[in-house]
Amino acid sequence: MLYQLLGAALLTPVAAVLALLLVTEISLARVLLLWAACLPASALVACVPLVGRLEVVALRELLGVAVPEHPDRVYLAVLTALHLFVGATLSAGALALAPGVPAALSPGRWRADPGAVAQVLLLIVVVLAVMAGAGLGQQRAARRLLRADPSRVIEELGRRQSLALELHDSVGHALSVILVQAMAAQTALRRQETVPVAEQSLGHLMGAARDAQQELDVLLRVLDEGSEARTPTLESLDVLVHGLAVECRADPVDRVPEAASRTAYAIAREAVTNALRHGRGPVRLDLAVGADVVLTVENEVAGRPPSGAGRGLVGMRMRARLAGGTFEQQEVDGTWRITARIPR
Amino acid sequence: MADHGKNPQVIRVVLADDEPLIRSGWATVLSVHDDIEVVAEAADGHAAVEHGRTADVVLMDIRMPGMDGLRATDELARSAPGTRVIVVTTFENDQLVWAALRAGAAGYVLKRSPASDLVTAIRVVHGRDAVLFPDALRRLAAPRRDAAHVPGLTPRELDVVRLLARGLNNTEIAATLYVTRETVKTHVGNVLDKLGARDRTQAVVRAYELGIVVAGESAQPWGR
Known part of the structure; x- marks a missing residue:
């Protein structure tokens, strides 16, 4: 309701000027002309940067929409224009009805003509319902259009770029190692005394090929999950650690965008599983929500620290990097710790 | 050993x-x-x-x-x-x-x-004595539109820098231009000086950037 009134208020100065110019006589045609002229006027006003910033506040505070730091400008302008026009129309409608309302609802009138009063009451209910309904519609539109990323195009590009980076680093690197080791083996095979070197090179070659295939396997699995979007979000963190030896401390996660939330949850799940399987004693999980979502999972090392190319670690690193974030693993004084940083 | x-x-x-x-x-x-x-x-x-x-x-x-x-x-x-x-x-x-x-x-x-x-x-x-893999260099070459100052090379020096860009060494350049190797060395020295280049590769890189040599240029004034 307040949201619609704010829209009307923002458009009022312009609408008033237009009214002075257009409504030279009070006739239905003139008022409809004014109403039509308000649509392009709304679009123009919506393009003013200050109005855009006000709209962001209005969407956040009045409609409870989680507007990202840098919303898509075109979508924001469309939403603002819609807000101004719908708000002004509904408010003007309510205003036009208002003078008649006290008289219509007076006790005398109620006794004389209960049917007419009921009609007025019904009209008020209808106007209120339309305002609320429009508000809900605008809220849905805003949530759909202003998602966490500036626009879907950039999101898609970013995803492709991280994918290219990931392929470059894993498969590209492995192929280089394979080629260079193959050349070394070929060279070493030419002389009897260097045959053992050739054998070694072939061993390295096979190892690199195996690692690359495993990384590719994990990468495809992660991408597959991403497209299906079936992974739970951080909201399910409680369910994940319930009944396990995990000390969990987490900031509120309601402001974390869905994609980042899914990634963080998937990493948390993998990290906790890893820690319980390979580590010793209780697992400490910390989830800090600031400019980035920072997930830390640690526990004591049991025996040998995990090797660098473990399947779980590869998966966590790829998930973090595909979301534009970073992933680190380290062992300090017998404590094994992973830190994933995912931008919001 | x-x-x-x-x-x-x-x-x-x-x-x-x-x-x-x-x-x-x-x-x-x-x-x-x-x-x-x-x-x-x-x-x-x-x-x-x-x-x-x-x-x-x-x-x-x-x-x-x-x-x-x-x-x-x-x-x-x-x-x-x-x-x-x-x-x-x-x-x-x-x-x-x-x-x-x-x-x-x-x-x-x-x-x-x-x-x-x-x-x-x-x-x-x-x-x-020569530039490594000149073809690859040409593919990479990125002329810069903001080349402010193009140093004045003599026509002979221009010939030399174009031949450098094709990967020829001193002896080959001397044979192509019908001059002695010593003369080629002098020209190369002058080219490096004027282009502010450390070596032949850098001279060719600079020449591509300044548009002195055009990537994909195939018509040679000296013929083949």
Whole structure:
């Protein structure tokens, strides 16, 4: 309701000027002309940067929409224009009805003509319902259009770029190692005394090929999950650690965008599983929500620290990097710790 | 065993790559060539600079932790002008390769290049007489629209820089232009001076950037 009134208020100065110019006589045609002229006027006003910033506040505070730091400008302008026009129309409608309302609802009138009063009451209910309904519609539109990323195009590009980076680093690197080791083996095979070197090179070659295939396997699995979007979000963190030896401390996660939330949850799940399987004693999980979502999972090392190319670690690193974030693993004084940083 | 480090015929090479398996593979490949000796391996840019100062040629990976290959190349170009750097890259359309050439690398090879290319590259840049893989250089060439000052080269110097860009060495340039090798050396010296270039590779890079030599230029005034 307040949201619609704010829209009307923002458009009022312009609408008033237009009214002075257009409504030279009070006739239905003139008022409809004014109403039509308000649509392009709304679009123009919506393009003013200050109005855009006000709209962001209005969407956040009045409609409870989680507007990202840098919303898509075109979508924001469309939403603002819609807000101004719908708000002004509904408010003007309510205003036009208002003078008649006290008289219509007076006790005398109620006794004389209960049917007419009921009609007025019904009209008020209808106007209120339309305002609320429009508000809900605008809220849905805003949530759909202003998602966490500036626009879907950039999101898609970013995803492709991280994918290219990931392929470059894993498969590209492995192929280089394979080629260079193959050349070394070929060279070493030419002389009897260097045959053992050739054998070694072939061993390295096979190892690199195996690692690359495993990384590719994990990468495809992660991408597959991403497209299906079936992974739970951080909201399910409680369910994940319930009944396990995990000390969990987490900031509120309601402001974390869905994609980042899914990634963080998937990493948390993998990290906790890893820690319980390979580590010793209780697992400490910390989830800090600031400019980035920072997930830390640690526990004591049991025996040998995990090797660098473990399947779980590869998966966590790829998930973090595909979301534009970073992933680190380290062992300090017998404590094994992973830190994933995912931008919001 | 050869007299290590003292034979002037032997090219002393440093292998810089953060992947030990790449270094060991190259070391094996190069070990069968008597005129090439791997004197050190480096896992990052700092070690590459440290060992590179006293070497003839450094095979330099671009992406390395700590100081990367670009900065290490720049550092070596300034502090050890006697050392040639060959940058090594996984992918051909790598923007960083051109940056490395501008920073003073004498050439580049791909990690997938055959062993013979690697050996040729080391011998060519050590000989300093010609530009390494001129075709590859031409493909990478990126003329800069903001070239403010184009130094005045004489027509003869222009001929020389175009032939350098085609990968010809002094003897070949002398034969093409019907002049002596000494004259060619003088012209090359002047070209390097005027273009502010450290070596022939840099001169060609600068020439492409300034538009003195146009990438894809095939019509030669001197004919074939």
